[in-house]
Amino acid sequence: DAKTTQPPSMDCAEGRAANLPCNHSTISGNEYVYWYRQIHSQGPQYIIHGLKNNETNEMASLIITEDRKSSTLILPHATLRDTAVYYCIVTNNDMRFGAGTRLTVKP
Amino acid sequence: DSGVTQTPKHLITATGQRVTLRCSPRSGDLSVYWYQQSLDQGLQFLIQYYNGEERAKGNILERFSAQQFPDLHSELNLSSLELGDSALYFCASSVAPDLGNTIYFGEGSWLTVV
Numbered sequence: 001d002a003k004t005t006q007p008p009s010m011d012c013a014e015g016r017a018a019n020l021p022c023n024h025s026t027i028s029g030n031e032y033v034y035w036y037r038q039i040h041s042q043g044p045q046y047i048i049h050g051l052k053n054n055e056t057n058e059m060a061s062l063i064i065t066e067d068r069k070s071s072t073l074i075l076p077h078a079t080l081r082d083t084a085v086y087y088c089i090v091t092n093n094d095m096r097f098g099a100g101t102r103l104t105v106k107p
Numbered sequence: 108d109s110g111v112t113q114t115p116k117h118l119i120t121a122t123g124q125r126v127t128l129r130c131s132p133r134s135g136d137l138s139v140y141w142y143q144q145s146l147d148q149g150l151q152f153l154i155q156y157y158n159g160e161e162r163a164k165g166n167i168l169e170r171f172s173a174q175q176f177p178d179l180h181s182e183l184n185l186s187s188l189e190l191g192d193s194a195l196y197f198c199a200s201s202v203a204p205d206l207g208n209t210i211y212f213g214e215g216s217w218l219t220v221v
Binding site: 034038041042043044045046049087093094095096097098099100 | 109111140142144149150151152155162163165195197199204209210211212213214215
C-alpha cells in the first residue's frame with residue numbers, strides 16, 4: 001500500500017525555488033517524513049527528515065503541515081545538478097520507496 | 108561518499124548461476140538494508156538486518172538470501188539467476204532501526220545476467 005503520493009514529474013527554472021509536494025494522509029503519530037533523491041543510477045542520497053516541526057539544513061527545507069497529512073520539500077535555489085528523482089517516504093523503521101517525483105531543472 | 112561500501116561494482120554472469128554481493132556498513136552502523144532496482148523501476152526493499160538478526164523482510168525472492176555477520180558486514184546471495192534478476196542492488200546502513208535514524212546508501216552493485 002502506497003503511504004505517499006507525489007506528482008510523477010516537475011520542472012523548475014535554474015536559480016528558482018523548487019517546491020516538491022508529498023501527500024501522506026494516513027501517516028501515524030510515530031512516523032517520520034524522509035526525503036531522498038537519486039541522481040541517475042547513483043545511490044539514493046539523504047536530504048532531510050522531520051516528525052512534526054519544519055526542518056532546514058544546508059540542502060533543503062522541509063515544511064510539514066500541522067495535521068501532518070502533507071509536506072513540501074523546498075530546494076531554495078535549484079541548480080542543474082539538482083535534476084533527480086525525489087522520494088518522499090513515511091516510515092518508523094524500514095524505508096520503502098515509491099515512484100517519486102522526477103524533477104528537471106532547466107536553464 | 109556515504110561510507111557504505113559495496114562490492115563488486117559490476118558483475119556479469121550467466122543464467123542459472125549464483126552470485127554473492129557484499130556490503131560493509133558505515134562505521135558504527137548496526138543495521139543493514141538491501142534494495143533492488145531494475146531498469147527504469149523503483150527501489151524495491153528486499154530485507155533488513157540489525158546486529159546480525161533479520162529485522163524486516165520485503166519483496167525478496169526465495170532464490171535470494173542474505174545474512175549479516177558478527178563484524179556487521181552483510182552478504183546478499185542470489186541463486187538460480189534469471190535474466191530478470193539483472194538490476195542494480197543497493198545496500199544501505201543506519202545506526203539502528205529505531206525511529207528517526209537516517210539510512211545511508213552505497214553506490215550499488217550492477218548485476219547483469221546473460
